[in-house]
Amino acid sequence: MTDFRFLMAQAQTAREKSYSPYSRFRVGAALLTKSGKIYLGCNIENAAYSATVCAERTAIFKAVSEGERDFEALAIVGGREGETAEFCAPCGVCRQVIAEFCPKDFKIILGNENKFEVYTLDRLLPLTFTKQDL
Ligand code: THU
Numbered sequence: 042m043t044d045f046r047f048l049m050a051q052a053q054t055a056r057e058k059s060y061s062p063y064s065r066f067r068v069g070a071a072l073l074t075k076s077g078k079i080y081l082g083c084n085i086e087n088a089a090y091s092a093t094v095c096a097e098r099t100a101i102f103k104a105v106s107e108g109e110r111d112f113e114a115l116a117i118v119g120g121r122e123g124e125t126a127e128f129c130a131p132c133g134v135c136r137q138v139i140a141e142f143c144p145k146d147f148k149i150i151l152g153n154e155n156k157f158e159v160y161t162l163d164r165l166l167p168l169t170f171t172k173q174d175l
Pocket of ligand 1: 068130
């Protein structure tokens, strides 16, 4: 049984690096590969707001750019600056990026280190448009 509490703790560590001076909403993500490696990501904002990237995509793009494509689970932790993270659902764009690389039963863990729930990609993004449709 994978230690999802550990993965949530890693996401929490990633959140500490969040660069979010505009929204003051800090997010961290920890992506576990099938080979057991963990890639961390945080949200990185920009004065030109649309150049902002979410924590989930930072983690996924780091991993893919290092040659990793087989993923086991993704833990996400987010909340307002200065507050304990409670629950942060991934945005639609990140769900679509996850769907590019991960199967329907891919596990997405939401909540925080002490209280979290395991979701599947299929539950968060049903009726997905993927490469199989092209
Ligand atoms: N954000 C993420 O990093 N991940 C999410 O799942 C939701 C939103 C970021 C983007 C932006 O920097 C801030 O949170 C507020 O939207």
